[in-house]
Amino acid sequence: MMIPIDLKRLHSCVLAGALALTASAALMPVSQVQAQVRTLPDFTDLVEQVGPSVVNIRTLEKVTPSTGSGGGADEQMLEFFRRFGLPMPNMPNVPNSPRQTPPRNHPPIPNDAQPRGVGSGFILSADGLIMTNAHVVEDADEVLVTLTDKREFKAKIIGADKRSDIAVVKIEATGLPAVKVGDVSRLKVGEWVMAIGSPFGLDNTVTAGIVSAKQRDTGDYLPFIQTDVAINPGNSGGPLINMRGEVVGVNSQIYSRSGGSMGISFAIPMDEAFRVSEQLRLTGRVSRGRIGVQIDQVTKEVAESIGLGKPQGALVRGVEPGSPAEKAGVEAGDIIVKFEGKAVEKSSDLPRMVGSTKPGTRSSLTVFRRGSQKELTVTIAEIEAEKPVAKAADKVEKPKASSAGQVLGLAVSELTDAQKKELKLKGGVNVEAATDAAASAGIREGDVIVAVANVAITNIKEFESALAKVDKSRAVSVLLRRGEWAQYAVIRPKR
Numbered sequence: 001m002m003i004p005i006d007l008k009r010l011h012s013c014v015l016a017g018a019l020a021l022t023a024s025a026a027l028m029p030v031s032q033v034q035a036q037v038r039t040l041p042d043f044t045d046l047v048e049q050v051g052p053s054v055v056n057i058r059t060l061e062k063v064t065p066s067t068g069s070g071g072g073a074d075e076q077m078l079e080f081f082r083r084f085g086l087p088m089p090n091m092p093n094v095p096n097s098p099r100q101t102p103p104r105n106h107p108p109i110p111n112d113a114q115p116r117g118v119g120s121g122f123i124l125s126a127d128g129l130i131m132t133n134a135h136v137v138e139d140a141d142e143v144l145v146t147l148t149d150k151r152e153f154k155a156k157i158i159g160a161d162k163r164s165d166i167a168v169v170k171i172e173a174t175g176l177p178a179v180k181v182g183d184v185s186r187l188k189v190g191e192w193v194m195a196i197g198s199p200f201g202l203d204n205t206v207t208a209g210i211v212s213a214k215q216r217d218t219g220d221y222l223p224f225i226q227t228d229v230a231i232n233p234g235n236s237g238g239p240l241i242n243m244r245g246e247v248v249g250v251n252s253q254i255y256s257r258s259g260g261s262m263g264i265s266f267a268i269p270m271d272e273a274f275r276v277s278e279q280l281r282l283t284g285r286v287s288r289g290r291i292g293v294q295i296d297q298v299t300k301e302v303a304e305s306i307g308l309g310k311p312q313g314a315l316v317r318g319v320e321p322g323s324p325a326e327k328a329g330v331e332a333g334d335i336i337v338k339f340e341g342k343a344v345e346k347s348s349d350l351p352r353m354v355g356s357t358k359p360g361t362r363s364s365l366t367v368f369r370r371g372s373q374k375e376l377t378v379t380i381a382e383i384e385a386e387k388p389v390a391k392a393a394d395k396v397e398k399p400k401a402s403s404a405g406q407v408l409g410l411a412v413s414e415l416t417d418a419q420k421k422e423l424k425l426k427g428g429v430n431v432e433a434a435t436d437a438a439a440s441a442g443i444r445e446g447d448v449i450v451a452v453a454n455v456a457i458t459n460i461k462e463f464e465s466a467l468a469k470v471d472k473s474r475a476v477s478v479l480l481r482r483g484e485w486a487q488y489a490v491i492r493p494k495r
Contacts (some may be wrong), residue, residue, distance in 0.1 A: 054120060055147055122247060124177075129168060143157060196241070224266040248269070325378060477489075
């Protein structure tokens with residue numbers, strides 16, 4: 001049995017409901033209304049705009065002629081891999097490929113060469129300058145660049161920098177579509193970005209995601225951009241593109257336990273990459289500054305105990321003999337809080353600031369030393385290979401220990417002249433034993449204490465005097481030397 005419907009009444013109810021929804025929407029804040037109508041971005045225009053500027057890069061290495069039986073055994077081995085669809089040794093992982101045939105539309109590989117790797121890149125200038133990763137072209141005998149219109153060129157490596165993983169190559173062509181470089185400082189966490197590259201050798205593959213973090217400290221000189229864009233082997237060297245169609249990064253690394261994308265990838269910020277590429281283009285190498293210090297982070301506990309306030313700056317654990325820092329008066333235990341007037345927020349900031357400074361430049365340093373700030377001037381030198389640490393000399397006979405500082409768990413002795421000369425110290429006291437609170441603070445036998453509660457000490461008498469003035473019921477900061485390096489320890493007496 002069907003129930004009759006009053007159409008007039010139904011129409012009235014629908015109309016009343018629509019008016020109610022309209023009224024409620026009018027009363028909602030604008031931000032909530034916008035959030036409800038927000039849609040996912042459309043990348044089609046970006047692909048058409050930037051896609052022609054992205055290139056595929058293949059590298060080849062020369063094959064060494066085999067000796068003996070003419071290579072018959074090698075052919076049998078290759079046939080075994082081909083028959084069972086296994087990746088061939090020392091060749092890209094393209095299954096079921098006789099002699100690793102190049103991807104479709106790629107020219108054949110010369111008989112005296114074999115594939116070494118596949119990567120991506122993008123056009124920097126209309127006359128053929130191309131940026132990619134240094135690891136993409138490393139040790140390559142030949143570099144082949146394929147454009148989106150399927151033209152292929154042999155490329156010349158202009159320069160490569162392993163520290164930043166940036167390389168610049170050149171092809172002989174004109175009128176090429178160059179990318180637009182974006183302002184990395186405007187990039188925000190949560191912003192949509194897109195990548196174009198050749199993952200697993202598949203040309204012109206587009207993936208998208210968001211910026212998941214900035215300033216990731218995964219390299220000596222690079223604050224990486226972290227994204228969740230799918231990046232796989234072969235994407236290396238390709239561009240990371242914002243929604244304005246600008247390149248903001250160079251895809252460089254993935255976090256993976258399987259070899260494929262796991263939702264975390266890292267891109268070199270374009271401002272850093274462009275600065276490196278300019279040096280490579282002009283000189284073929286990258287010149288970086290150095291001042292000759294070994295640094296460490298400043299913990300909150302140390303910052304509070306020495307009066308620095310908040311944890312900031314770079315703790316100088318050691319100063320290289322004859323280095324610019326030593327000549328400028330930097331001492332182990334100093335905390336560098338500013339370089340050229342710019343705040344050093346964390347220790348990893350300092351190598352980047354100094355590294356980007358031209359060697360020979362006179363730069364200002366602000367250091368925090370025993371409760372106050374000092375201004376120093378340092379002449380930047382050019383970075384060089386690290387020198388091996390000299391083997392420590394055998395310990396000399398220990399002088400009689402003093403019991404000063406037993407309340408903190410410390411037993412110390414005077415430094416000998418030989419120890420002072422070896423450690424290049426004017427004074428201090430040698431730790432003979434560290435127990436209780438001192439041991440809990442990480443102090444150990446053989447350490448040399450050079451300051452207590454921001455007061456420099458040169459002998460046991462000054463050590464005892466400094467201890468007599470501190471409140472031993474509260475945390476006491478101690479600056480000590482361990483071998484060539486300095487560090488802070490905070491001793492908290494047991495209650």
